[in-house]
Amino acid sequence: MAPTPGGNRRTRVHVVSDVHGNARDLARAGEGADALVCLGDLVLFLDYADHSRGIFPDLFGTENADLIVELRTARRFEEAREFQRRLWEGIGTDKAAAIEKAVRRQYAELFAAFPTPTYATYGNVDVPPLWREYAGPGLTVLDGQRVEIGGRTFGFVGGGLRTPMRTPYEIDDEEYAAKIEAVGEVDVLCTHIPPEVPELVYDTVARRFERGSRALLDAIRRTRPRYSLFGHVHQPLVRRMRIGATECVNVGHFASSGRPWRLEW
Numbered sequence: 001m002a003p004t005p006g007g008n009r010r011t012r013v014h015v016v017s018d019v020h021g022n023a024r025d026l027a028r029a030g031e032g033a034d035a036l037v038c039l040g041d042l043v044l045f046l047d048y049a050d051h052s053r054g055i056f057p058d059l060f061g062t063e064n065a066d067l068i069v070e071l072r073t074a075r076r077f078e079e080a081r082e083f084q085r086r087l088w089e090g091i092g093t094d095k096a097a098a099i100e101k102a103v104r105r106q107y108a109e110l111f112a113a114f115p116t117p118t119y120a121t122y123g124n125v126d127v128p129p130l131w132r133e134y135a136g137p138g139l140t141v142l143d144g145q146r147v148e149i150g151g152r153t154f155g156f157v158g159g160g161l162r163t164p165m166r167t168p169y170e171i172d173d174e175e176y177a178a179k180i181e182a183v184g185e186v187d188v189l190c191t192h193i194p195p196e197v198p199e200l201v202y203d204t205v206a207r208r209f210e211r212g213s214r215a216l217l218d219a220i221r222r223t224r225p226r227y228s229l230f231g232h233v234h235q236p237l238v239r240r241m242r243i244g245a246t247e248c249v250n251v252g253h254f255a256s257s258g259r260p261w262r263l264e265w
Contacts, residue, residue: 011150013037014260015251017192017231018123020044021053021106023113025258030115035149036260039231039251040123040158040192042110043103048073048206048234049256055102060087073206077164103127107134114139119147123192123232124160124167144179146186152226152265155183157191160232161211177215185223188263194230194250195220199238206235220246227263 014033019026021044030036047053051065064087071080088095107130114120116138122128128143135141142156157179159169183189194200196212203210210233220228224245234253241248251261 010264011152012262012264013149014262015039015190015229016254016260017041017251018234018253018255019110020047020125020255021110022255022258023109025254026110027113027115029254029260030118033260033262036115036118037154037190037229038114038118038120039190039229040121041125041231042123043106043125043127044255045125047255055099055106058102059091059093059098072165073208075164075208081166100127100130103130107131111135111139119149119154119156119190121156121190121192122158122169124169126158127168128158144182146183150265152187153185154188154190155186155225157183157189157216160193161213163211173213173215176213180213180215180219183219186225188227188229189216189220189223189225189246191216191228191230193232194236195228195243195248197241197243197248199241200230200236200248200250201233202237203233204235204237217243220244220248229261229263 012033013035014029015037016029017039018041020041044054046056046065048069051057051069052062057065068080111134118139120139120141121143131141143158146153146155159171161173161176162170194212195217196214201210201212220243228246228248229251231251236250239250
């Protein structure tokens with residue numbers, strides 16, 4: 001836990017989300033801060049800006065990655081799944097084993113890059129069962145839980161909601177709402193996905209609405225945290241807005257920016 005400030009000493013927390021394989025900048029993300037907060041999506045399956053990067057092109061090549069991005073962007077999800085099925089059959093490799101091996105390789109590098117202390121929750125493309133194997137003593141993993149940092153209470157809710165993309169850590173709305181409820185009233189509410197507000201969930205590059213949480217929006221209105229921090233939407237229409245007394249902030253696409261968002265008090 002970050003030390004509670006004494007006297008006039010201020011507390012600084014750096015926040016990142018959507019790391020997607022950027023271990024180099026992650027190793028520097030906590031510099032000058034009392035703590036690092038990570039809002040998930042460590043794994044890079046496929047980089048929509050550079051189709052040559054990620055687990056998918058490593059297995060199937062950039063041309064096939066180009067096509068899968070085209071299908072998904074056009075929301076032709078059934079065609080995308082059928083195309084992937086044929087690719088897996090073509091290489092004759094056990095899908096689950098191949099993906100786990102690639103994820104483990106990324107996690108080994110990324111978890112080694114986390115500074116001490118770090119407080120983290122899962123993104124929708126993460127694989128929670130593997131985290132306990134790689135999390136060192138300086139990393140606290142929270143999901144539906146809260147912690148005090150520098151005299152303020154931070155609540156954490158990880159994962160995403162069900163979508164046609166079928167990413168690894170998508171859960172039902174009811175389960176997600178239960179985790180929001182378990183966190184209760186906090187100063188800073190940290191989630192991977194945003195509240196369900198059109199301006200916060202629309203991705204201007206992908207040209208689609210991502211899934212936000214109605215339960216999160218209701219909790220913000222009801223409990224009035226100082227901040228609601230999240231990621232997930234890489235190029236949102238709006239990065240920051242107020243909902244009542246709460247400052248809602250998309251902390252940015254760390255994979256491309258390499259810069260944490262900073263919170264100081």
